[in-house]
Amino acid sequence: MSIQLSNQEPFAKGGNRLCFIHPDDPGLVIKVRRPDRPLEKKRKAKKFPKNLRPLSSLDDNLEEFKVMRSLDKRIGESVYQVVSRCHGFVETDLGKGLVSELVRDGNQKISHTLKQYIWDNDFTEECQQAVTEFAKTWTSLCVPSRDLLLHNIVVQRELDGSITRLLVIDGLGSPNLVPDSFYSRPARKNRAEKKIQKLHEKIEQLLAQRGAEEFPGYHGLLIHDGDASLNSTDERSEN
Template sequence: MADLIRLSTATPFARGGNRLVYVHPDRPEVCIKLPRADVNLAVKRRRKGLKGRLKPAATFDENRAEARTLTELHGRIGDSLAAFVPRFLGWVETDLGRGVVLELIRDDDGAIATPLKQYVWERGFDERLEAALREFTAYWVRERVPSRELLLHNVVARRTGDGAVRLVVIDGLGNADLLPLSRWSRRLARRKSARKAARLRKRIEDLVRTRAQGGDPGEHGFLRVTD
């Protein structure tokens, strides 16, 4: 039996609405996602109303859903997807419960990649981000990658050795529709992916506007630690 990984004294570098994310203590190239102890899946399901009750309970276990989705996507699309979506690497037992293991997206210099929200707040919508968004959109539409809304805190801006930026989606993948018609129609899937990418651009522009007006970006979408 593998040794239990101790995370109870570690600090998560990212905190979402339902999960905490830790750097693996022995493998800095991967991360461990754990459900938050204060989030009840049954309550979450009820809050979704009729739509939630019609879905299997397993749908609301984000670790299981993410593992399944990443396995399916990398299997369908192939190696090129790894530039835009991390790989699922298995499961581990920790002193905080069972966690899903994923590639940890890092910049070429080894730093944990910056959430897109933080990048925009600190740097604005610069030329490197514009180029990265065009590259991302072209790939996302061509490969018909299914996702929920592409939120700024679910995307990171990975900086490469040549100074460029590449956008990587680290959460929110898969089709959330009760009847996912786009799964059986390439045309519908491409149109849906294009709409999601267009709304991502609008979110970037909205955050730039909030920044210029001296607004508050909120607490989500900023690294708690840099490594």
Template sequence: MIDLSQSEPFASGGNRFCYRHPERPEICIKVMRPGRTAELLGRAPWYKTWRGESYFDDNLREQEGYSQRAIDRNRDGLWQHLPRWYGIQETNLGPAAVTDMILDSDGNPAATLRQYLNKYGLNAEVRASLQRFSEWLLEYEVLTKNLIAHNLVLRKEQGKLQTYLIDGLGCASFLPLPQISSYFAKRYIRRRIERMWLRVEWEISDKETPWRKFEAEGLKR
């Protein structure tokens, strides 16, 4: 069991706390917030409640994302934009999703896309990194949920800025066609990439327009 009693999260989201492994700081440990799955179940519409609490466990959803066909193939180059997965492991705070940490040159957690955009805007280096990431998604047919700015991190590798997806693997499609068909996988991925660029556009805007409205208007163009 991994003991996190002396550790503090380095980051947190709405559902999980993120820790560095106390003995292996290059490893990331994600633990669900106490009571969060029950809370999400209680707030869910009736047609989702039959799935039970496990449906709302982000660690289990991440495990499913890493079990997709594209990752099972383990082709050369697959991990150039993904942290490696080490499964669900027990901690004193409950089950945790365990992956590689994406670290910067100083050994700190790599900056998120949101942090980059806030500091540099959508400059040529960031744009080129996101374009390479988009091409990789299509080439390897990696299925993701919405590609949002705090689930992508960037770090310099061999003089280039490299984008990594640290959360949001999986398929959000109601029908499983993208999971079994290359044709539908690429269609699905292209839509996610389109939404990613819209999200980037929104991130560098004044954000006076709420994201959902901005997205809907952008998809109509």
């Protein structure tokens, strides 16, 4: 049976997907493709030769699922120290949805992105330590990824606000057509280290913008924080 999502508001949206709380499990997120970003349109915007690729190769949900399956096989349980778990596909009234672990803080609110955390709190010593810890694990596991963007990493916090860990929720996999397993371990480690270097550059860029009044862009900002009392369109909460 298809899961109904169209009666609730997504808690966040990225460039490609809308994120909803799973109606049957508040610990899971269902990601569906944005209806205003059809794959045909996405392919048309690509340059040659990428515009010749099959539409399925541009489907972020499908790509993420494949990458997560291969990471699980290659790295195993330890990858979940730095990456959220993926649970496969469900049918929804907004199309095929990819189910993943929804990262929440100790107070049960949905965790903020690293972008929002730094914007709100500055790059605190505690956050610097969390990034260092994350970087150590990331490079030792040689996790393949596209650029690590501040809105694709979430900061999970304890009930008292202290940081538990950083988790990547999007942007995994290799940006090119050569599979990651083709490379030697030193080469994979080197690539992971480069991504961490770039992450630091992105943090510096955000810090330079921090004096401005408005949060830069909508990426990485929650639409709502997943507090059950806010889901007024959820029929069950009216009973």
